[in-house]
Amino acid sequence: MKKVLLTGATGFIGSQVTKELLNRGYEVHAIEHEAKLLPQDNLVVHKLDLLNTKEIYDFFYKKNFENLIHLAWYVGPKCHVSNLNVEWIISSLHLLKAFHESGGKVFQCNGTVSEYDFSCGYLTENKSPLENLSLHGICKSSFFRIAQQYCKQNNISFKWPRIFNLYGPNEKPQRLMPSVINSCLKGEDVKVSDCLKFQDYLHVEDTARGIIDIFESNLEGAVNICSGQPVQLRTIVNKIAELTNFNGKILWGAIPSAFGDDLVVGNNEKLKSIGWKPKYTLDEGLKKTIEWWRKHNV
Numbered sequence: 068m069k070k071v072l073l074t075g076a077t078g079f080i081g082s083q084v085t086k087e088l089l090n091r092g093y094e095v096h097a098i099e100h101e102a103k104l105l106p107q108d109n110l111v112v113h114k115l116d117l118l119n120t121k122e123i124y125d126f127f128y129k130k131n132f133e134n135l136i137h138l139a140w141y142v143g144p145k146c147h148v149s150n151l152n153v154e155w156i157i158s159s160l161h162l163l164k165a166f167h168e169s170g171g172k173v174f175q176c177n178g179t180v181s182e183y184d185f186s187c188g189y190l191t192e193n194k195s196p197l198e199n200l201s202l203h204g205i206c207k208s209s210f211f212r213i214a215q216q217y218c219k220q221n222n223i224s225f226k227w228p229r230i231f232n233l234y235g236p237n238e239k240p241q242r243l244m245p246s247v248i249n250s251c252l253k254g255e256d257v258k259v260s261d262c263l264k265f266q267d268y269l270h271v272e273d274t275a276r277g278i279i280d281i282f283e284s285n286l287e288g289a290v291n292i293c294s295g296q297p298v299q300l301r302t303i304v305n306k307i308a309e310l311t312n313f314n315g316k317i318l319w320g321a322i323p324s325a326f327g328d329d330l331v332v333g334n335n336e337k338l339k340s341i342g343w344k345p346k347y348t349l350d351e352g353l354k355k356t357i358e359w360w361r362k363h364n365v
Contacts, residue, residue: 068109070094071282074117074162075138077103079238080177080230083275084138085110091279096132098139118154120161127165133172136282137162140177140207147181147201156206163214167221174218175282178229178289180267180331182208191334192229192289215288226286228278231293231333235271235352236359244353247304248360251313258321262300267293267332270352273345277338284341293333294345306350310357 071088075081076097088095089109096111097104104112116122117139137159141151163174183190184198197208211227218225234244243259250257269292277292304317347355 068092068094069134070096070132071134071136072096072098072132072166073136073138074098075140075177078138078142079235080233080271080274080278081138082237083235083271084136084278087272087275087279098126117158117162120158123158123161124165127169131169132166133170134282135162135166135171135174136278137174137176147203149202152202152206156210159210160213163217167217167223171223173224173226173282174214175226175228175278176210176214177278178211178227179204179207180229180231180293180333182211182229183331185331188330189332189334190291192291192337211289224287226281227289228281228292229289229333230274231291231331232266232268233271233274234268235356236363238271238356243300244303244307244356245360247307248311248357249364251308251311251315252357252361252364254313254315256315257304257308257313257317259304259317259319260300260322260324261320262304263329264324265297265299265330265332267295267297268303268349269294269345270347270355273347273352276346277343280341280343281338286337286341290337291333291335292338293335294349295333295335297330297332298349303349303353306353307357310350310353 071093073095076085076099085095085097094109096113098113098115100116106112115126140155141149166174181199181201181204182197184196187195215225238245240246240249247257274292281290308317
C-alpha cells in the first residue's frame with residue numbers, strides 16, 4: 068500500500084483530498100495541529116504544529132516518508148494581506164528541508180491562481196507572469212521558485228497544482244456562492260457586487276481529483292487546476308436563484324467588488340493531458356452544493 072504524508076487534511080480542499088486518497092487505497096498520514104480527524108482504517112493522524120520549527124524537525128527525525136502533499140497554508144480572514152503568509156513560507160521551507168533530509172522523494176504543494184498577474188486574463192503555466200501584488204500571491208510564487216530549484220538540486224520530484232476558484236460543500240459561508248445560496252434558502256434579499264466579472268470556477272471534488280491525478284502522474288512543476296471556462300459571476304447568482312426557486316430581490320452593487328479584473332480564466336490543457344476531466348458541470352455542481360447547504364444551514 069502506498070503511503071503519503073498530508074498537511075491541511077481538514078481544510079475545504081484537504082478534506083476532499085483525504086477522502087480521494089483513501090478511496091484510491093492510500094495509507095494517509097495526516098498532520099493536524101489540533102488533531103481533529105479521527106483515525107480510521109488507513110488514516111493515521113499526527114498532532115504537529117507546522118509553525119513550530121523544532122516540532123517539524125523532531126517529527127521527521129523519527130519518521131520517514133517518501134511522499135508529501137502539502138496543502139496547509141493560512142487562508143483565514145484577509146489572507147491575501149495577512150503577515151501570516153510570511154510565517155507559512157518560512158514553515159514550508161523548513162518542512163521541505165526536513166522532508167528531504169529524512170529521505171523524501173516526491174514533494175507536492177498547492178499553488179494558487181493568486182500567483183498570476185490577473186491583468187493577463189487568460190493564464191497559462193510557464194507563460195503568464197507571476198506578478199501578483201498581494202502578499203499571499205508573492206509568498207506562494209516565491210516558495211514555488213525556491214522549492215522547484217531545491218527539489219531539482221536534490222533529486223526530488225516537484226509538483227505544484229495551481230488552484231483556481233472553487234466552490235462546493237463546506238466552503239466558508241461568507242464566500243460568494245454560500246452567501247448567495249443561504250440568502251436564497253432563507254428568502255432574504257441577496258446582497259452582491261455588480262457581479263459583471265468573469266471567473267473560472269471548479270467544484271472542490273473535481274479539484275481534489277486533479278490534485279491526486281497530478282500526484283500519480285509524471286507531470287512536474289506547475290499545473291493549473293481549473294475549468295478552463297470563464298463564467299460571469301452574475302450568471303452564477305442567477306443560476307442559484309433559479310435552482311432555489313428564489314423570488315426575492317437580488318441587490319446588484321450592494322457590496323463592493325472584491326477584485327478589479329474583468330476576466331481571470333486558466334488554461335487547463337496540461338491537466339487534461341493526463342486524462343483528468345471534470346465530473347460536474349456548473350449546474351450539477353451548484354445543485355449538489357445547494358442540497359448540502361439545505362442540510363447544513365443553521
